[in-house]
Amino acid sequence: MNISIYDVSGDIGKTLAELRKAAKKKQADIAESLNVAQSHVSRIEKGKLIPTNEEIEGYLSAIDTDEARDYLAFLKPWEILKRPSFRNPQRDELWKAETSLRELNQLISNDAPDLLKAQAQMYDKRVREEAEYLTSLKHSIAYVGSVGVGKTTAVCKLTGLIMPQEKNFLRQSILAVGSGRTTVCEVCIRPGAKFGIRVKLKSKDEIHKLVEDFCAAKRNIDKGNQENQLEVVSEEMQRLLLNMAGLQPESLAELIKQCDNADTLPLKFLELLKLPERTREEIEYDKTSNQTGIEWLKETFKLINYGRHKEFSVPQRIDVIVPDNVFQFSDYELEIIDTQGIDKTAIRRDLLGYLNDQRTLTVLCSRFKDAPDREIYDLLENLIKNGAKKTLKERVLILALPQNDEADNMMNYAGDPVNSTDEAYNLKREEVQTKLQPLLQSIEGIDIPIIFFNAKSEEDNPAKIANELIKKLDNLRDSYVKQLSSTVEAINVLIKNQKEQNARDAYKEVSESLKIFLKDYRNKPLPLWNVYTSLIEQMEKTPASTIRATMRRNGTWHKFDVYLHLGNKARSNAWSATRPAFYGLKELVKNMNHKPKLEPAYNFLSEILANWEVWHEEFLKYAEQIGEQIFRPTLVKSYIWAECAALEGAGFREQVIWKLRPWFKNPEQQHLHNFLKNRIEEAWQEKVLAQLEKLTDKGTEGD
Incomplete structure (x- = not known):
């Protein structure tokens, strides 16, 4: 077999070693067969030497x-698609x-009708995109939940990041846990060769703003001024800043007394942080340490998370690197993300980013007694308003976290105590499903899994929950496998039928039906509304301290981002405006799928539906992006932020809304509203309807 060296994957040495070990062969056995030294085989397996064609075969x-x-x-040549890993289950x-x-x-054939060529182009694009998704084994599991629900504790237990000999429950977890507000930022657990920590640091500008907010709040409290507090710095961040500065509450109070000028205190505090000395971003476990790897990881994470490590500054995100054996329950290249706890405002850029990521499974965590709590309900409601059915169906589940004896103390419908934890879980599952029913009734075929895990209970096996999550990922990939197989089958049918007259007649009738559909929606204005109204509604529900932090940052803050809300509403508007057409085509195709004479085009019809969903999702994403972008250049330089940030006294939030609403309604901004609507309408025509039109005779005649 002639194998070009360029067809050899980079992990061939590792794969050969795995195959040898599985066959219970020794390196010496291979060396004897190849008539080479054992060290030669060792170098191949370590990736230090690329084997020749003959050596591979031998x-x-x-x-x-x-x-x-x-x-x-x-190892046969791959000419079009990227070669997957040999251990890829979809190879x-x-x-x-x-x-x-x-x-x-x-x-x-060259003489094939343009309609068939358009089909071929559509199939080719779909196969490449579906194959690209399946070729990668990288996936993320993101845990999302409110402050204090037990999310971080659950993450540690489910990933095995616990101290095996520690009897105190709160001290078992490697990550800092407590009653909430303990972890200072998002934490990502990644596999690696050995224990280590990587930190993405906050920018100096953001640290300066945090210090200014922190000092202003402390100064007001110290002076007894409760009316205009700037409580925008979280408890965990306040603790980190104090530790970095080497201050205790008493010494901070003394520092405040020394600074009679409002601008002096932040400057003094920044000096104490010694930021120029805190530039380190990565640290690894040294095997010569007198600690085990897991002990070192726990201690080092605590030092960084509490601001007590002299070399690290304020973290934006902490990556915890653990050996591969922590992820034995899966063949996927997994990263586990413990997101920063939701503090009243659930519509955040980081959370929506994970929900929209096709490779991420999002675990929505709630307290057992509240499941689903208000914040999780808001996230689900937002997904529905934005037309994210695929996300809800394939990439979301709810994890209810009982604490102590909550489940065992639950009453059944007869008012009697439950007989078992399983009975409590089943009752709570029915309760959650009942709460979600009004929300999900507008979407068919959605069944969000609801699972339970009590980190303190010996009955709740972490491996069982881990298997549930991997099963969900398996199902996610299976959906891509089914679509890929369907597209491959459609290609085979197209090739077979390209010169069959009955197939051409069926394609022709499908084309005519699509033309009629397009006639109803081509160049028809979409009913779109102004996006700022939703922004105002969200502000009315957001704490004043959060709004103040956003105003001080020209509209952008991780807890409340003005531009994010504008884009989010633009997507919601786009979904509402195009929903009738979206389901209208689905109904049309469903009816055509029941006509016997169109049987040769059944695969074609299935592919139209699959691509229709893809085109529509691309359109909605564009609407979301353009909703942010159109207002940003004008807003970011506007006077409005400074005016709002300078507001004082009671009713701060209402004062901000009173200023922002007329800014958006001002005739000077009308061109921005009109431009946004025009761009969304153009995108609908170009990204969705024009793609469908290519599959008609009319759409291909001019190509």
Whole structure:
């Protein structure tokens, strides 16, 4: 078998070693078969030496297992798609996609009608995108929940990041845990060669603003001024800043007394932080340490999280690196994300980013007694308003976290204590489903899984929950496998039928039906509304301290981002305006799928629906992006932020709203509202309807 060296994947040495060990062969056995020194085999397996074609064949022949023979066949050239890892569970489906694309490129004849060529182009694009998704084994599991629900404790237990010999429950977790407000920022747990920590530091500008807010709040409290407090710095961040500055509450009070000028205190405090000395971003475990790796990780994380490590500044995000064996429950390249706790405002950029990420499973955490709590309900409601059915169906689940004996103390419908934890969980699951029913009734086929985990209970096995999460990821990938297989089948049918008259007649009738549909929606204005109204509504529900922090940062803060809310509403508007057309085409295709004479086009119809959803989602994402971008250049330089930040006295939030609403309604801004509506309408025509029109005779005649 002639294998070009360029077809050899970078992990061939590792794979050969795994195959050898699985066959219970020694390096010496392989060396003897290849007639080389054992050190030569060792260098190949460590990736220090690229084996020749003959060595690969001889190595795998010496192993002599079915898996080794499969690997040899796997090394055949890939001409179109990127070669997946050999351990990729979808490698067979991906190879079918590779061969299908080759045939599609070769067998669609030059004299084929433009309509068939348009189909081929659509299929080719879909296969490449679906294959790209499945080729990667990287996925994230993001835990989202309010402050104090037990999210971080659950993450530690579920990933095995606990001190095995520690009896005190609160001291078992590697990450800092408590009754809430303990972890200072988002934490990501990643696999690596050895224990380590990487820190993404906050910018100096953001640290300066934090210090100014912190000092202003402390100064007001010290002077007995409760009316205009700036409580925008979280408790955990206040603790970190004090530790970095080497201050205790008493010494801070003394420092405040020494600074009679409002501008002096932040400057003095910044000096104490010694930021120029705190530039380190990465640290690794040294095996010569007298601590075990897990002990070192716990202690070092605590030092950084509490601001007590002299080399690290204020963290924006902390990556905790752990050996691969922590992730034994999965073949995926997983990262586990413990998001910063929700503090009243759930519509945040980081949270929406995870929910919108096609490779991320989002675990919505609630207290057992409150599930789903208000913040989680708001996130689900926002997804529905934004037309994110696929997200809800494939990438979201709810994790209810009982604390202590909450579940065991639950009463059943007869008013009697439950007989078991399982009974309590089943009753709570029914209760959650009842709460969600009004929210989900407008979306068919949505069943959000609801699971339970009590980190203190010996009955709740972490491995069982981990398996549930991996099963959800398996199902997510299976949905892509099914779509890829469907597209490959459609390609095979297209190639087979390209010269069959009955197939051409069926395609022609589908084309005519699509033309009629497009006639109803082409160049028809969309009913769009102003996006700032939702921003005002959200502000009315947001704490005044949060609004003040946003005003001081020209509209952008992680807890409340003005531009994010404008974009979020633009997407919601776009979904509401196009929803009738979206479901209208689905109904049209459903009806055509029941016509026997259109049977040769059934695969084509299925692909139209699949692509229709993709085009529509791309359109909604564009609406969201343009909703942010159009107002940003004018808003970010506006006087409005300084005016709002300078406001004092009671009713701060209402004063800000009173200033912002007329700014958006001002005739000077009307061109921005009109421009946004025009861009969304143009995107609807170009990104969705024009793509559909390509699949009609009319759409292809001019190509």
